[in-house]
Amino acid sequence: MQLTWKWLEPARLKVAHFAAPERESIxxxxxxxxxxxxxxxxxxxxxxxxxxEAVVREMQTSRWQTAATERATGPQQRAYDKALASTARIEGYRRAAIDAAETNWWPTCVLFGLTSIGLVIALGWLAALGAVLVAVAAMLSLIRWPSGALFHRRLNLLAGFYCIIWLFRRCxxxxxxxxxxxxxxxxxxxxLVGHVVLQLxxxxxxSVYVPSRTDGLRAPRAPGYVVSNSAMKQLKRKLDHIEDGTIAVCGPRGTGKSTLLEACVEDARFGVLVQAPAAYAPLDFLVSLFVRVCVQYIDDQGYTVPELTRLSPMLRLARTARRRARQLGRWIVFAxxxxALFCLGLSAPVRALYADYASTIADLLRQQGGTLHKQALSVWNGHAIGLGVVICLVALVWWHSRHDVWPARLLGRLWRHSTFIGMTIAVVSVGSVLTDERMRHQAADLPKGTVLTCLWLFLLWMVLHGVREVLDEPGAPLSGHDMSLVLRxxxxxxxxxxxxxxxxxxxxNQLLSDPDNPIRLCGVIAGALIVRAGYWHLKPAEPALVARCRNYLYRLQTIQTTASTWSGTAPQPLAIGGSHATTVSTVPPTMPELVTEFRELLGDIAKQKTLFGDRVVIAIDEVDRLGSDTEALDFLREIKAILGVRHVHYLISVAEDVGATFVRRGLPHRDVTDSSLDDIIHVPPSTLAESHKILSARSETLTEPYALLAHSLxxxxxxxLLRxxxxxxxxxxxxxxHELPDIAYDLILEELSETLAGFRTLLSKHQWTPSTSDTLTAFRFLCNQLRDACPCTEPELRQALDTFATEGIEGHTDPASGRELTDEARQLVDEASAYVYFSLTLLEIFGEKGLEYRTSRARAFGADGAPERLAEARQELAISPYSARTLINGIRMAWELPLGPANRLDLPASRAACPRHRVRP
Structure with a gap:
C-alpha cells in the first residue's frame, strides 16, 4: 500500500536496505x-x-535484474560489493570460532566486559588497559595447550572479538x-518497471486512463499553473522594446487573454487590472480606474488606505475608547x-547616593547661580559693557537662526550617537567591577568548577537566546515559530x-551582594534605554504622491460638505442681533477634469517608478464583452483621452473584429484604432504541444491521447480545453x-447531445409550418437517441448520425420540407450537420482501438493527417460549416474513413456488455 506521506518513502526504503543488505533483498x-x-x-x-504479480514475475528474471544492476554501477556499487565481501569473510571467521568453542561464548565475553569496566572504574583507563593487554597475551600464549578450560576461554574470547568486528562491518x-x-x-x-508495464x-x-488529483483542472485561474506560450513571450518582448504605448490583445474568447493580462500585471512592479463594464459609462469607468490606481499606489508605498467608514461618530468614539482602555489596562498590569519592583530594589542605593552627593551638588549649583547673578547685576548696572555687547550679539544671532535648521541638526547628530553613548555608559558601569579591589579579591577566591559551570551556563543561555532571536526574524532563512517555541x-x-x-x-553570592552593584545595574539599564531610544525616529512625512492619492480618494468616493454659521446679539435690553449661515459642498468632477488629473497623477507615478527601473502597466480586460465591434470602438474612442501617458504601458483586450480593424488600418479608411493603439498581439488557440504542456502542468496522468482528445474537442x-x-x-x-475508446465514446456523445439540444432551442425561435415541422421532429429524434444511447443501439445510433452528417436534414425528413426552410433556419441546420460530421469523425478516430498505429498511418498520408488538423476543423466550425466540411473530408481521407454514408447496422458494437439491458450486444 502506498504511504500517505510520500516524503517518508525514501527514509523507509533506506531503513529496509539497512535491515536486509543482501543483494536480492535490496x-x-x-x-x-x-x-x-x-x-x-x-x-x-x-x-x-x-x-x-505479472510485473514482479517479469522483473525477477535474470534479464531485467542484470539490466537494473548495470544501470546502478559506480563508486557506490563497488563500495557496497567490498563491504559485502568483507562482512561475509568476518562472518565466516565468527562462525568458525563459535563452532570451535565447546561452550557458549557470550557469558565469557560478558564476564570479560564487566571485569574490564570494573578495572576502569577502580584503576583508571591506563591501568585497566594494561591489565586487559596482559590478560589477552596470557590467553594467546596458551595456544600450545589445545585443550583445557583456558583454551576454550580463549576461543570464546576470539568469537566475541569477531562478533564485535562483525557488528562494525555489518553497520x-x-x-x-x-x-x-x-x-x-x-x-x-x-x-525499467515503467518500461515493463508499458510492454505488458x-x-x-x-490510452489507459490513470486517475489522479484534479486540483489544477478544478481551479482554471489558479496562478500556480500558468504556462508561458508564444503569445505571452511575444507580449513581454514588446513591453521590453517600447518605453510606453497602448497594446491591444485580441483573440477568440477563452484563449487566455485575461490570463495573459494578469501575468503581465503581476510581473510589473506597479500594475492595475480593471474590467470594462458591460454597459459602459466613460465617467464611471474613469472614476473606478482612478480609484484603483490611487489605492494601488498607496498600498505599494506601504501606507494605509483610508477607510471611508459608515459608522456613526459615537460608535467610532466607543471603539477608540475601548482600544485605549485595553492598552491602558495592559500597561497598568505590566508597567x-x-x-514598583525596580524602585524597591534601588531605594537603598539611591538614598545612599543622595546622602553622599546631595549637599555637594547643591553647593555647586548655589555657587554657579551666585556667579551668574553677579554677572547679570554687573551688566544691569553698567559695570560690564563688553559683556552686555556680547549678550546683544548672541540675542541677534539666536533670533536670526529661527529659520535655520542647525539646532535640529545638532540634536539629530546627538541622537544618532545615542547608541554609542548608551553602550559607553553600560560598558563603563560593568567595567567598574575591574577597578573594585574588593570584588577582584572575591573573584580570585572563586572555585574553578563554579566559574566553569557559570561560564558554560551563560554561553548556553546566550546561544539558545540568540538562535531564538534569529528564528523570530521574519526574513530569516530558517525562520520557524515552532522551533522558537521548542528552544524557549x-x-x-x-x-x-x-x-x-x-x-x-x-x-x-558575596559578589552579587556588593553595595555598588545596584548602581552598576542602574548604569546598564540607563545605557540600554539610551540605546533603545536611538532606534526611535520620527515618523517620516507622507510623500506628496501618497497625499495626492489620498485626497483623490476622498474627493472621488465622498461628498464633502462644510457649513459655517455666525450670529451676534447686542446687550440687553436692546435685543438687537443677526445671524449668517454658509454651506459649501464639493462639486463632482467632470470628465475633462478627471482626465487631466488622472494623466498628471499617473505620469508622476510612472516617472517615479521609471527612476528605479520599474514598469507601470494598466490592463483593461473584457472589452470584447461590450457586444459588437462598434460598441468596442466607441469605448476606445471615449477612453482615448487617458491613453498615451509617458512611461505607462496600456494593455487592452479586444475582440477579433477590433483587431482585424487595426490590422487593415488605412485600407481603405482610418478609424479610432489607428490613433488609439500602438500595436496588437493576437492570441491564437493553443497548439497541440502547448495544450499537452498545459494539461501536464495541471494533471500528472493526462497522457498524450487524452490531451489530443481534449485539444480536438x-x-x-x-x-x-480545461473544461x-x-x-x-x-x-x-x-x-x-479506463480505456480511451470507452471514455471518448461517452464524452463525445454527451457533448453532441447537449449541442444538438442547443441547436433545437435556437430553431424553436423561428416560425414553423406543418410542412417544415418535421425538422424539429428529426432533431428531437436524434436528441432522444443520444440521450438513451447504450451498446445495444450503438449501430443504429451511428447510422443515424452518419446519415444526418452527410445528407443533412433530408435524410430524416421529407426533402421538400427542407427546401421550404428559411435562410436562418437552413444556416442553423447546416451548422448542426457539420458539427455532427465533426463529432462523428472524432468518434471514429478515438472510439476505436489502435489509436497509435492509426495516427502514424494518418501522419504518413500528409498534412491532413496531422493530429493538429482535428483542432483546426473545430476552429473552422466557428467560421463556416461549409469550409469546415471540406476540411473534415480531407481529415477523413487521411484517417481512411468513409466520406459517404456507410452501412453500420452490420458492424459489431464496440462495447463489451450493455449495463442497462444486461445483455451482450
Whole structure:
C-alpha cells in the first residue's frame, strides 16, 4: 500500500536496505517501491496480463535484474560489493570460532566486559588497559595447550572479538547498502518497471486512463499553473522594446487573454487590472480606474488606505475608547508592578547616593547661580559693557537662526550617537567591577568548577537566546515559530539554573551582594534605554504622491460638505442681533477634469517608478464583452483621452473584429484604432504541444491521447480545453472505464447531445409550418437517441448520425420540407450537420482501438493527417460549416474513413456488455 506521506518513502526504503543488505533483498525492496509510483500503480490491473504479480514475475528474471544492476554501477556499487565481501569473510571467521568453542561464548565475553569496566572504574583507563593487554597475551600464549578450560576461554574470547568486528562491518554494510539501493531504485528499477508495464499493457499503453488529483483542472485561474506560450513571450518582448504605448490583445474568447493580462500585471512592479463594464459609462469607468490606481499606489508605498467608514461618530468614539482602555489596562498590569519592583530594589542605593552627593551638588549649583547673578547685576548696572555687547550679539544671532535648521541638526547628530553613548555608559558601569579591589579579591577566591559551570551556563543561555532571536526574524532563512517555541524552555531553564547557582553559591553570592552593584545595574539599564531610544525616529512625512492619492480618494468616493454659521446679539435690553449661515459642498468632477488629473497623477507615478527601473502597466480586460465591434470602438474612442501617458504601458483586450480593424488600418479608411493603439498581439488557440504542456502542468496522468482528445474537442481554446479535461475525469468516474475508446465514446456523445439540444432551442425561435415541422421532429429524434444511447443501439445510433452528417436534414425528413426552410433556419441546420460530421469523425478516430498505429498511418498520408488538423476543423466550425466540411473530408481521407454514408447496422458494437439491458450486444 502506498504511504500517505510520500516524503517518508525514501527514509523507509533506506531503513529496509539497512535491515536486509543482501543483494536480492535490496532488489526486491527497490522493485516494491517502484511499483508504488502513481503512474505505475494506476495502470496495473487495467488490462489482462498487466497485473502486479505479472510485473514482479517479469522483473525477477535474470534479464531485467542484470539490466537494473548495470544501470546502478559506480563508486557506490563497488563500495557496497567490498563491504559485502568483507562482512561475509568476518562472518565466516565468527562462525568458525563459535563452532570451535565447546561452550557458549557470550557469558565469557560478558564476564570479560564487566571485569574490564570494573578495572576502569577502580584503576583508571591506563591501568585497566594494561591489565586487559596482559590478560589477552596470557590467553594467546596458551595456544600450545589445545585443550583445557583456558583454551576454550580463549576461543570464546576470539568469537566475541569477531562478533564485535562483525557488528562494525555489518553497520558499514547497511549504510553502503542504503546508498546503493537508492541509486538502484532511481536509475534501475523505476525506469525499467515503467518500461515493463508499458510492454505488458500492449498496444496504445497511453490510452489507459490513470486517475489522479484534479486540483489544477478544478481551479482554471489558479496562478500556480500558468504556462508561458508564444503569445505571452511575444507580449513581454514588446513591453521590453517600447518605453510606453497602448497594446491591444485580441483573440477568440477563452484563449487566455485575461490570463495573459494578469501575468503581465503581476510581473510589473506597479500594475492595475480593471474590467470594462458591460454597459459602459466613460465617467464611471474613469472614476473606478482612478480609484484603483490611487489605492494601488498607496498600498505599494506601504501606507494605509483610508477607510471611508459608515459608522456613526459615537460608535467610532466607543471603539477608540475601548482600544485605549485595553492598552491602558495592559500597561497598568505590566508597567506598574515592574516600576514598583525596580524602585524597591534601588531605594537603598539611591538614598545612599543622595546622602553622599546631595549637599555637594547643591553647593555647586548655589555657587554657579551666585556667579551668574553677579554677572547679570554687573551688566544691569553698567559695570560690564563688553559683556552686555556680547549678550546683544548672541540675542541677534539666536533670533536670526529661527529659520535655520542647525539646532535640529545638532540634536539629530546627538541622537544618532545615542547608541554609542548608551553602550559607553553600560560598558563603563560593568567595567567598574575591574577597578573594585574588593570584588577582584572575591573573584580570585572563586572555585574553578563554579566559574566553569557559570561560564558554560551563560554561553548556553546566550546561544539558545540568540538562535531564538534569529528564528523570530521574519526574513530569516530558517525562520520557524515552532522551533522558537521548542528552544524557549531550554533557554529559560539555562538562565534560571545560572541564577540559582549564582545565588546559592556562597562565593558568588558575596559578589552579587556588593553595595555598588545596584548602581552598576542602574548604569546598564540607563545605557540600554539610551540605546533603545536611538532606534526611535520620527515618523517620516507622507510623500506628496501618497497625499495626492489620498485626497483623490476622498474627493472621488465622498461628498464633502462644510457649513459655517455666525450670529451676534447686542446687550440687553436692546435685543438687537443677526445671524449668517454658509454651506459649501464639493462639486463632482467632470470628465475633462478627471482626465487631466488622472494623466498628471499617473505620469508622476510612472516617472517615479521609471527612476528605479520599474514598469507601470494598466490592463483593461473584457472589452470584447461590450457586444459588437462598434460598441468596442466607441469605448476606445471615449477612453482615448487617458491613453498615451509617458512611461505607462496600456494593455487592452479586444475582440477579433477590433483587431482585424487595426490590422487593415488605412485600407481603405482610418478609424479610432489607428490613433488609439500602438500595436496588437493576437492570441491564437493553443497548439497541440502547448495544450499537452498545459494539461501536464495541471494533471500528472493526462497522457498524450487524452490531451489530443481534449485539444480536438476544444479547438485549442484554453477555457474549453480545461473544461474538457475535467469532463474526461468526470466521465471516467461515471463509467468506471479506463480505456480511451470507452471514455471518448461517452464524452463525445454527451457533448453532441447537449449541442444538438442547443441547436433545437435556437430553431424553436423561428416560425414553423406543418410542412417544415418535421425538422424539429428529426432533431428531437436524434436528441432522444443520444440521450438513451447504450451498446445495444450503438449501430443504429451511428447510422443515424452518419446519415444526418452527410445528407443533412433530408435524410430524416421529407426533402421538400427542407427546401421550404428559411435562410436562418437552413444556416442553423447546416451548422448542426457539420458539427455532427465533426463529432462523428472524432468518434471514429478515438472510439476505436489502435489509436497509435492509426495516427502514424494518418501522419504518413500528409498534412491532413496531422493530429493538429482535428483542432483546426473545430476552429473552422466557428467560421463556416461549409469550409469546415471540406476540411473534415480531407481529415477523413487521411484517417481512411468513409466520406459517404456507410452501412453500420452490420458492424459489431464496440462495447463489451450493455449495463442497462444486461445483455451482450
Amino acid at each position: 532488489y526486491a525492496a527497490c522493485l516494491d517501491a517502484s511499483l508504488l509510483e502513481p503512474h505505475v500503480a494506476g495502470r496495473l490491473g487495467k488490462r489482462p496480463g498487466a497485473s502486479h 558499514r554494510l547497511g549504510v553502503r547498502a542504503a546508498r546503493w539501493g537508492a541509486i538502484l531504485e532511481t536509475k534501475g528499477t523505476r525506469p 499493457l500492449g498496444d496504445d499503453p497511453d 506598574l508592578p515592574a516600576l 524552555p531550554p533557554a529559560t531553564a539555562a538562565g534560571a539554573y545560572l541564577l540559582y547557582v549564582l545565588v546559592t553559591t556562597p562565593q558568588t 476544444s479547438g485549442g481554446v484554453l477555457r474549453d 474538457y479535461a475535467l469532463q474526461i475525469k468526470e466521465t471516467q468516474d461515471k463509467t468506471q472505464a
